[in-house]
Amino acid sequence: MEKAEKTQEKLLGLAATLYDQFLQGIVPHISLPSRTKSNIEYSSKDDVWVYGDQETLRSVKTVRGAKTLLKTVHLTELLIKEHLKNNRGSTLREIYYISENWDLAKFHEQAESDRLIEDLEIVTALQREDFHVRPEEDGAAVFGPLRLREQTRRGEREMHCQEDVGEAGYQIPFNVDNIQFLGHDAKLVMAIETGGMYARLIENGFDEEYGAILVHIKGQPARSTRRIIKKLNDELKLPVVVFTDGDPWSYRIFASIAYGAIKSAHLSEHLVTPAARFLGVQPSDIVDYNLSTDKLTDQDIQALRAELTDPRFNTPYWEKQIKLQMDLKKKAEQQAFAGKGLDYVTKTYLPERLSEMGII
Amino acid sequence: MEIAEELARQQKAISVAEFFEKNRQILGFDSAPRALITCVKEAVDNSLDACEDAGILPDIFVQIKRSGDYYQVIVEDNGPGIVAEEIPRVFAKLLYGSRFHTLRQSRGQQGIGISAAVLYSQLTSGRPTKVISKIGPGRPANYCELMINTAKNEPEVLKAEEVEWERPRGTRVELEMEGSYVRSRRQSVFGSLKSAAIVNPHARITLVEPEGNVEVFERATEALPKMAYAIQPHPAGIELGELIKLLRYTDKKKLRVFLKETFSSIGSILAQELCIRAGLDPERPPSGLEHEDAKKLLGAFKQIKVKAPPVDCLSPIGEDLIKAGLEKEYRLDFIATTVRPVSVYSGNPFLVEVGLGFGGELEKESRVEILRFANRVPLVYQQGACAVTHAVESVSWKNYSLSQPTGAGVPVGPAVLLVHVASTNIPFTSESKDAVADVPEILAEIDLGLKEVARKLRRYLSRQSSLSERREKEEIIRKILPRIAKKLSDVLEREEPDIGPVVAKIMGNLLVHRYATQQNGLTEVKIEVENHSDLLRAFKLHEVLRQEAASVSPAAKVVPLGDGYDYHWKLSLGPGERVSLSYSVPTDDTSFGEPVVEGLEAEIVTGARVI
Numbered sequence: 001m002e003k004a005e006k007t008q009e010k011l012l013g014l015a016a017t018l019y020d021q022f023l024q025g026i027v028p029h030i031s032l033p034s035r036t037k038s039n040i041e042y043s044s045k046d047d048v049w050v051y052g053d054q055e056t057l058r059s060v061k062t063v064r065g066a067k068t069l070l071k072t073v074h075l076t077e078l079l080i081k082e083h084l085k086n087n088r089g090s091t092l093r094e095i096y097y098i099s100e101n102w103d104l105a106k107f108h109e110q111a112e113s114d115r116l117i118e119d120l121e122i123v124t125a126l127q128r129e130d131f132h133v134r135p136e137e138d139g140a141a142v143f144g145p146l147r148l149r150e151q152t153r154r155g156e157r158e159m160h161c162q163e164d165v166g167e168a169g170y171q172i173p174f175n176v177d178n179i180q181f182l183g184h185d186a187k188l189v190m191a192i193e194t195g196g197m198y199a200r201l202i203e204n205g206f207d208e209e210y211g212a213i214l215v216h217i218k219g220q221p222a223r224s225t226r227r228i229i230k231k232l233n234d235e236l237k238l239p240v241v242v243f244t245d246g247d248p249w250s251y252r253i254f255a256s257i258a259y260g261a262i263k264s265a266h267l268s269e270h271l272v273t274p275a276a277r278f279l280g281v282q283p284s285d286i287v288d289y290n291l292s293t294d295k296l297t298d299q300d301i302q303a304l305r306a307e308l309t310d311p312r313f314n315t316p317y318w319e320k321q322i323k324l325q326m327d328l329k330k331k332a333e334q335q336a337f338a339g340k341g342l343d344y345v346t347k348t349y350l351p352e353r354l355s356e357m358g359i360i
Numbered sequence: 361m362e363i364a365e366e367l368a369r370q371q372k373a374i375s376v377a378e379f380f381e382k383n384r385q386i387l388g389f390d391s392a393p394r395a396l397i398t399c400v401k402e403a404v405d406n407s408l409d410a411c412e413d414a415g416i417l418p419d420i421f422v423q424i425k426r427s428g429d430y431y432q433v434i435v436e437d438n439g440p441g442i443v444a445e446e447i448p449r450v451f452a453k454l455l456y457g458s459r460f461h462t463l464r465q466s467r468g469q470q471g472i473g474i475s476a477a478v479l480y481s482q483l484t485s486g487r488p489t490k491v492i493s494k495i496g497p498g499r500p501a502n503y504c505e506l507m508i509n510t511a512k513n514e515p516e517v518l519k520a521e522e523v524e525w526e527r528p529r530g531t532r533v534e535l536e537m538e539g540s541y542v543r544s545r546r547q548s549v550f551g552s553l554k555s556a557a558i559v560n561p562h563a564r565i566t567l568v569e570p571e572g573n574v575e576v577f578e579r580a581t582e583a584l585p586k587m588a589y590a591i592q593p594h595p596a597g598i599e600l601g602e603l604i605k606l607l608r609y610t611d612k613k614k615l616r617v618f619l620k621e622t623f624s625s626i627g628s629i630l631a632q633e634l635c636i637r638a639g640l641d642p643e644r645p646p647s648g649l650e651h652e653d654a655k656k657l658l659g660a661f662k663q664i665k666v667k668a669p670p671v672d673c674l675s676p677i678g679e680d681l682i683k684a685g686l687e688k689e690y691r692l693d694f695i696a697t698t699v700r701p702v703s704v705y706s707g708n709p710f711l712v713e714v715g716l717g718f719g720g721e722l723e724k725e726s727r728v729e730i731l732r733f734a735n736r737v738p739l740v741y742q743q744g745a746c747a748v749t750h751a752v753e754s755v756s757w758k759n760y761s762l763s764q765p766t767g768a769g770v771p772v773g774p775a776v777l778l779v780h781v782a783s784t785n786i787p788f789t790s791e792s793k794d795a796v797a798d799v800p801e802i803l804a805e806i807d808l809g810l811k812e813v814a815r816k817l818r819r820y821l822s823r824q825s826s827l828s829e830r831r832e833k834e835e836i837i838r839k840i841l842p843r844i845a846k847k848l849s850d851v852l853e854r855e856e857p858d859i860g861p862v863v864a865k866i867m868g869n870l871l872v873h874r875y876a877t878q879q880n881g882l883t884e885v886k887i888e889v890e891n892h893s894d895l896l897r898a899f900k901l902h903e904v905l906r907q908e909a910a911s912v913s914p915a916a917k918v919v920p921l922g923d924g925y926d927y928h929w930k931l932s933l934g935p936g937e938r939v940s941l942s943y944s945v946p947t948d949d950t951s952f953g954e955p956v957v958e959g960l961e962a963e964i965v966t967g968a969r970v971i
Contacts, residue, residue, distance in 0.1 A: 015848055015852050016852060019848045019849075019852055019854065021862075022848070022857035022859060022861075023857050024861075025861030025862060025865065026862070027865050027866060028844065028862065060840065060841060060866065061836075063835055063836055063840070066836045066844070070843055073847040073851065074847060077847060081851075104839060104843060105843070
């Protein structure tokens with residue numbers, strides 16, 4: 001059966017459940033796993049973090065619940081009748097605007113419609129790409145010894161991610177399923193938080209010297225970014241390391257790549273790369289490399305404390321590093337290595353760390 | 361000459377008037393705006409007291425005029441008037457009055473107020489006070505100009521004559537003084553008269569402000585407050601010194617008679633018992649009692665529970681009039697009131713009344729306004745020093761649905777509190793009568809009164825919230841559910857589902873659901889009745905049919921009608937219970953009306969007509 005038809009069937013199934021609840025005199029409701037820190041647990045099957053058993057109930061018993069269900073039904077109708085039947089798509093932002101005409105069912109902010117799309121993903125066990133819903137911004141950029149083919153709306157394109165791209169690299173499309181890897185000379189994949197460090201590594205020729213596929217993750221990684229990292233790891237069997245700033249927010253970036261994000265734990269098996277390893281900047285690097293630092297702010301300290309109670313960070317490695325950082329009361333950026341010369345990071349730090357980790 | 365003799369020559373009595381001349385803040389004349397307020401308040405209090413004594417509905421006219429550098433205060437009433445000879449002493453002698461020696465609730469007590477105003481006026485403007493008074497139609501009106509001889513505390517009459525005055529009776533007083541007129545909400549002549557109008561809803565008060573603006577506080581009732589009667593002191597809480605004084609100066613010859621006649625709430629039997637308890641001969645002359653004997657007697661007072669003092673000596677405003685007063689001056693959604701029983705402190709009976717207004721146009725984010733009254737006189741200044749405020753602050757208002765940001769203190773919310781303390785002798789913190797002293801008995805009574813109205817407020821608010829819950833449910837049922845059902849039928853391209861059963865569940869209603877199936881020329885009808893509420897529902901269910909039904913289960917009562925039959929079942933369903941009824945009719949008889957429920961309210965039934 002075609003994918004669109006399958007998707008449509010699942011969405012109709014949801015509508016039918018609600019319909020039958022009316023007929024049976026059951027107060028219409030949908031139950032969903034609750035999406036909080038306290039309800040994610042480790043799945044040893046896939047080595048990722050997924051939702052636990054805690055559920056929240058959306059029922060028409062309250063005005064809020066009733067409105068949410070009404071919005072859900074409206075959204076279902078949009079996805080079936082506009083998207084799937086006509087092979088069209090909308091961005092998350094567009095969906096928020098489409099609801100303008102839904103009167104009582106209008107979304108108050110985009111976060112609300114985004115959340116509802118995630119709900120539908122959970123209920124149908126599908127992904128928003130299946131609903132033809134795409135994010136606003138593009139995913140990451142990739143630079144490295146990799147040849148691939150992309151299925152675009154205007155035909156197939158083949159390219160090499162060093163030879164056929166500009167200095168910014170190859171732009172990942174929102175639906176990673178449209179990419180096919182053709183060949184590579186790589187030894188590792190390095191996900192990099194900041195554009196500055198990504199450009200530094202390209203300028204220094206790090207990708208060529210070490211056979212590294214560089215992925216610029218642009219802050220908190222988009223779904224497509226996480227999927228391309230997973231795809232590189234799964235299909236090419238390449239080790240993945242994550243190189244970020246040395247602060248609590250960056251550890252969360254790593255966690256969402258390697259362990260899964262709390263908001264999208266229902267998709268962990270599609271998005272998460274359990275084999276990904278944290279390269280740095282580690283709190284211990286601040287000491288070992290005598291990096292220039294900034295003071296931790298109150299929010300930083302709060303975030304570190306929250307991470308200590310986050311089940312994803314409940315490992316001896318993270319506990320040691322986070323506690324060390326709380327003692328130091330300091331954080332360091334990736335760019336801090338520039339203080340020791342522009343080549344220091346590629347000639348000294350990265351080779352040392354990578355051999356420490358047993359990757360080169 | 362010895363030093364002590366030298367000093368003795370310099371010592372002399374100070375006249376009361378001289379004393380107050382030097383200590384005007386004690387009487388409430390310490391600032392220019394306050395002097396005007398105090399002066400108006402004293403004159404209005406006198407007018408209200410006089411009208412009440414005479415059984416007249418007060419009609420009081422107040423005018424403030426600018427006159428050069430000074431203000432002219434005119435207060436005129438329709439009271440009983442004052443006889444010519446008394447006028448000078450009433451207005452121009454301090455500590456002269458009719459109320460100091462009686463135990464009875466009145467606004468004025470010491471006879472200081474108005475003469476202090478006269479004194480202040482003559483000190484600041486140098487002008488005499490002008491008084492006109494008339495005691496009845498056909499009688500002459502007496503006019504006089506007065507000043508106080510401060511050295512002697514005696515009135516000086518500068519001018520006295522008979523004049524023409526259009527009023528049938530009443531008194532008019534005109535004072536000129538330094539002052540400053542403030543138009544604010546609370547601490548102003550306007551604010552103080554507004555408060556007076558709230559607790560004196562039987563009075564009409566007209567205020568003409570310096571700019572010519574006229575404010576009328578209209579009366580809300582024609583009924584005069586109950587007259588307060590003079591009583592004897594109550595034995596509870598009387599002090600030893602007071603008792604000794606009473607014993608010494610009584611003209612009664614026997615102790616038991618003394619006890620019975622001197623105190624309220626003591627009869628012959630109790631007097632006898634008190635003597636026995638104290639180990640004193642009831643026949644002994646009271647004046648012969650020693651200090652030790654008086655102590656024993658006081659001990660006996662404490663052992664025996666004497667009934668509360670009679671209420672007659674107090675004149676509470678009453679719940680209805682508190683409500684009327686608040687309604688008159690504020691727009692409110694809810695008013696709670698309470699009148700506490702009479703209680704006693706140091707031998708003085710007192711009672712506390714509390715009113716609470718909520719909602720309406722009151723400010724939601726600001727502190728609750730506290731209207732304090734003592735013997736129907738508004739207290740404007742020194743709110744922070746007053747027992748009323750202290751009692752309000754110590755209530756835990758969070759328990760009663762008002763917020764109290766710091767956990768204690770005056771609560772915040774759209775509310776106004778009115779507290780009236782009535783007593784034969786209000787314990788003020790100072791002679792300016794701004795604040796009630798923290799007497800434990802009074803604090804306790806105010807606390808109880810506040811909590812009573814607070815409980816009423818909480819009940820009201822919880823009722824409101826269950827109403828809003830009901831409204832919320834109605835929104836779901838009227839607007840949202842039908843839309844969901846419609847959309848689902850659009851998406852699935854199926855018939856719109858019946859939302860009745862779900863509605864009944866959400867509303868906690870009684871659901872009546874009828875299904876019909878056709879078979880062998882018969883229509884089999886099944887009626888499911890389910891009680892979704894938390895209460896037992898007892899009712900009758902009717903089905904009106906054209907023809908007789910067969911296999912009716914359970915058996916129903918049948919009443920033949922002219923053109924058909926009324927089948928009815930008497931049902932009683934507990935919470936969550938359901939029952940199934942069934943019968944069959946020939947298929948050609950398809951004219952079903954809705955099932956009918958008898959004995960329940962329409963809004964708690966879904967799926968049936970209610971009669």
